Amino acid sequence: MKKLLLCGLLALAHGLPAHAQNTLTKTKTTANEGPVTAALAPSSAAGFAAGITAAELRGYLTELASDAFEGRETGRPGQQKAADYLTRQLAAMGLRGPVSGGESPFQQLYEVVKTTPTGPGMLLVGGLTFVGQRDFLRFGSSTFGTGSVPADPVFRGYGIETNRYNDYAGLPDVRGRDVIVLVGEPTSGSGRRLFADQKLSAAEQAAEDWRAFFRKAVVARAKGARSLTVLSLFTTGSFRDLGREVGPALAEPTVGLAAPVPQPSEAALLEQGPPSGISLLLTSAPMSLALLGGIKIGVLQRYQTECYRLGQPAPVAFQPAPFSVQFPEQRQELASSNVLGFLEGTDKRNEVLVVSAHYDHLGVVHDTIYNGADDDGSGTSAVLALAHAFAAARAAGQGPRRSILFLLNSGEEEGLLGSDYYTGHPVFPLAQTVADLNIDMVGRTDKAHQGKPSYVYLIGSDRLSRELHGLSETTNAQTTRLRLDYAYNAPNEPEQLYYRSDHYNFARHRIPVIFYTSGLHADYHKATDDVDKIDFPILAERAQLVFYTAWELANREQRIVVDTNKP
DSSP states (O other), X not given: OHHHHHHHHHHHTTOOOOOOOSSEEEEEEOTTOOEEEEEEEOOSSHHHHTTOOHHXXXXXXXXXXXXXXXXXXXXXXXXXXXXXXXXXXXXXXXXXXXXXXXXXXXXXXXXXXXXXXXXXXXXXXXXXXXXXXXXXEEEEOOOSOSSEEEOOEEEOTTOOBSSSOBSSTTSOOOTTSEEEEESSOOBOTTXXXXXXXXXXXXXXXXXXXHHHHHHHHHHHHHTTOSEEXXXXXXXXXXXXXXXXXHHHHHTSOEEEESSOOSSOOOOOOSTTSOOSSSEEEEEOHHHHHHHTTTOOHHHHHHHHHHHHHHTSOOOOOOOOOOEEEXXXXXXXXXXXXXXXXXXXXXXXXXXXXXXXXXXXXXXEETTEEEOOIIIIIIHHHHHHHHHHHHHHHHHTTOOOSEEEEEEEESOGGGTSHHHHHHHHSOSSOGGGEEEEEEEOSOSSXXXXXXXXXXXXXXXXXXXXXXXHHHHXXXXXXXXXXXXXXXXXXXXXXTTOGGGSSTTHHHHTTTOOEEEEEOOOOTTTTSTTOOGGGOOHHHHHHHHHHHHHHHHHHHHSSSOOOOOOOOO
């Protein structure tokens, strides 16, 4: 109901492993989940990859996604139970905990703050006072703090960043500032939209503007903005009646880092609501005009049509007005932790490859446990299986040349907080970190691939390193031969998954990344994301691909290079 209601609102607003073998094998699984191999090419990796089985993965995931872990919500007892379980698994494999100064060398502790609004809040523009749930709606984290806080506003058009149209290009950065943008996208005087290149029905327009609403917040947070205010130009009434209905939903707690590191990380997955770590406002038309210095709506209409005519942001003849905010809230400090397992390399031990996943999920919602089997119990189980395989290789005298850090993050669902903290407080210098292979939701088959050969989506492999992309494709062709789908990797792809998992906090430090996922599905962020829906044989194949790729990265003569910078 919440999603449908807000779409309607935007309509108003317009807008384990075997010993090494001498041949590389492609591992398949039988109905009883045992490995079957067929010789392909010489390699010492294949025997260890074959140890990554559906049965092993099922064992890990059945434990992680059980009710005993209470949905693994960041900062809650279930998350700490999961951290302790992961610590025991990594220690039993013979990995080392690399963290110093804490209670456990396997756990990197950090604090988060959970905030809950205690009132609607106010926004003051000149002598005008605008009240929450009447003149504006507030979503996401509170990033302003308590008391009366002055804003640092900057206008950035429609807040769009694609390879075709970019409201941020060539302008000063917005890090720490309060970005103001227009709802929707440029349109002609007759209502034709620039990107759709057609008129849309009210329902279609509302759905698209709602998706765009959160995408704009993704971009703004990626830019380091403190807040994003989206101006709904054509809503002449107030939000009072709608506010009564959505108010309880807006009072749900949000989580942020207790001590934010520079360059804030990207948002969590979007369908259940706005990204964390950025305040997000939707305004009424009167408030919108006041925020832009009291200009007439005709000025904005001309700007809108000129952007449409040019097909790019038009010159801006107005500036946002100074304003301040008062957002009362209750703050609760909580402890959380990333779990780290370290396998030291041989002759290139000072260079570190990271293999990551997040182990947190949504916790208990209205007395219902959200177990997060796919999101991201599947990725966490895969990382454990990879750690087991590499530990077996080392025990057999074939340990990797480079070191490998198996990094299991918490806080991903709250805004990539764990990976944000790690990259701000790295246990191993980021300059010595060669790449991050991140695994998030790899246990299902999405609608686009039903009845088709085994696949996996790859995101980000070519964004910073063409060499990494080539290595990835060659490795797959010589080993698992999965269908590599790059649909989500397009810079203007609507879901913007590149920014929405833990790899991004490495990418923004110019560390090459690959994000592996099987895509979104109907049980995403629902209580129905359970173990009985996981396809363990396919999960094993995907985990084997990541293992082979990690093996190549950890054992090649030269570290992978950064040789491109795609958006």
